[in-house]
Amino acid sequence: MPLVMQKHEMPEQDANVRRNNFDEVALGYTEELALAEANRCLHCKVPHCRKGCPVDIDIPAFIAKIKEGDFEGANAKIKEASSLPAICGRVCPQENQCEKYCVMGIKGEPVGIGRLERFVADYCMQNCEEKIEKTVKDDAQKVAIIGSGPAGLACAGDLAKKGYQVTIFEALHTAGGVLSYGIPEFRLPKDKVVKPEIDNLRKMGVKIEVNSVVGKLFTVDELMQEFNFDAVFIATGAGLPHFMNIPGENLNGVYSSNEFLTRCNLMKAYRFPEYATPINVGKKVAVVGGGNVAMDSARTALRLGAEKVYIVYRRSEKELPARREEVEHAKQEGIEFKLLNNPVAILGDEKGYVKAIRCIKMELGEPDASGRRRPVEIPNSEFDIDVDTVVIAIGQGPNPLIQSTTPDMQTNKRGNIIADEETGKTTKEGVFAGGDIVTGAATVILAMGAGKKAAKAIDEYLIEKRNK
């Protein structure tokens, strides 16, 4: 059989249609496409793809199962290493991870590992009777997990499998972390993909207490001493929005990406007034930033009815930190990239609403510490773009709530919790941490991996505690 050098395209909604709806953009492989794509895998003796996967999924093995038509078996293989394949298959930056190392990528395109992973997970969600039984034992030791993003969910799943009594405390009214409030519906459907994963945990016996802000309702110490939790895993993410500290940032119409996406995803402002939470978009929107969060904000603004949406980014196209695919999708949908521009002020009208964003042109200078060429301002090159809305998507930091109420747990100077990379152990006995709260804003799969590592370490810690 001749080698097919190109990845099989995944069907997707037409750009002109999808820019007007919140339905999923990428539609997923059919069985035929999945088989054809699986057939591109060479089953390398030394599968380099695996070293790009942070949780070390046995990629050739699950692809072999697909070739046999055993999709359920493929799913089981993936689940040995990953708890959230339907999610990671959709949102992993595969081009920098597994697919980056695939040998097929040397002469042609790498195997579509993420697409295959997604296919398998979706297939099983629809067609396989995955019987989930209660595994939690009522007399087992108790673990509190703070935060219900991918790190918390993965840790909860692994500990529940081992029988521990697991309770997740979540500040918001819906579980899922960024999967629920941040990543938009059109990239990660909530009812179809996120909710079933969370329901599965409930079926295993995991308790999920929403509306519970740790640090306010109870402290970590109270959880351990008064509520008798034997161990705590902190997975509170990177939820603190950064602003630019430029004039005009408090004008009406300036949003952090967190607020913009939360209003839309979590509060369903796109279905206003059926859902009561409003959002202001107007005709023209500028999104500041170049990562996934910026792409999501821009594409959300478009779907909320904006006629013109700009991405304002201070470096060039090459440095855009967003996934390639997301940038392409954004372009297809008509989003305009204002590259090598940096906002210096937001201008308002007499009533306090945004009317324009003032930018200065940039050029790339010498490489900085991160190895990327540092953007430098071109003097006297300021210009204004008329907009009604500005979304600031330049990154998030750690929310200090738990750290400030847990004085004997150490943080670094950025406010992230200091934890061992392999075990999640913090400087406080019995307390573990992982995901974005430790690493700073990263990826779903890394957060999930941290949750799994911590689960293993917590198990070891609790065994030792039992035997004392």
Next chain:
Amino acid sequence: MFKILNKKVLHENILQFTLEAPLIARKAEPGQFVVLRVNEYGERVPLTIADFNREKGTIDIIFMVIGASTTVLASLNEGDSILDLVGPLGKKTDIRPDMGTVVCIGGGIGVAPIYPIARKMKQVGNHVITIMGAKNKDILILKDEMEKISDEVIVTTDDGSYGIKGFVTTALQQLIDKGIDIAEVVAIGPVIMMKTVADTTRPYNIKTIVSLNPIMVDGTGMCGGCRVQVGDETKFACVDGPEFDGHLVDFVNLMERQRMYRPKEEIEKDHICRLAKKVEEMEEK
């Protein structure tokens, strides 16, 4: 789900609910608030914890019916439940013994949040003068309760139908003119009232704390929607406040931000009223 144990009508559009929320009651302190969501379609609505009872495991909220969400909330009755309730949020009021004379000012619905603050101020040993302001005597709430816990209560009404005719600042200026040594003023009410209070005390350098109510979403420091300008810093009212030094707050920006969704809020209110009508019609049939 959080059950409504008691519903009291304080005035035609001001209601008091007692909610079953033992964990929140266990931790609540004066100055803090909750965020609630009535049902799946609801907004997240911040409301001050107007009272709490740790033994009974309850908290009270007092709210004015002004828009869609408060209308839906008001339609609930004893025995009904609220879907989501999260708290206690925000920092507690800084209350220390031996502060001396503290003037607690509540304007309109702001009397509700000032009540637990005044009570604790008194409990720890301060001399508490309460100034309560209302448009007219009919909408004066919590007067008896305030009298029980304050050393002195002064009432002002805009139309003079009760107490001093004028605003809370009229009474405050009188206290200052009398030469009373005021250690601190805590003022909660409409933004314009808090602004005039701060303007009144500024020349005398009297420490003035105000409680800000910008539009909030999560209430945990995650969205930044509640940001307010205090001196040369931007603060998130839900986690850094809601109380701030009144002499430093940019009240004009706050008022502008509070108006951000006015047109949308009208649409939402219309939508809710039409829904209510539909339900009524269906019930008649």
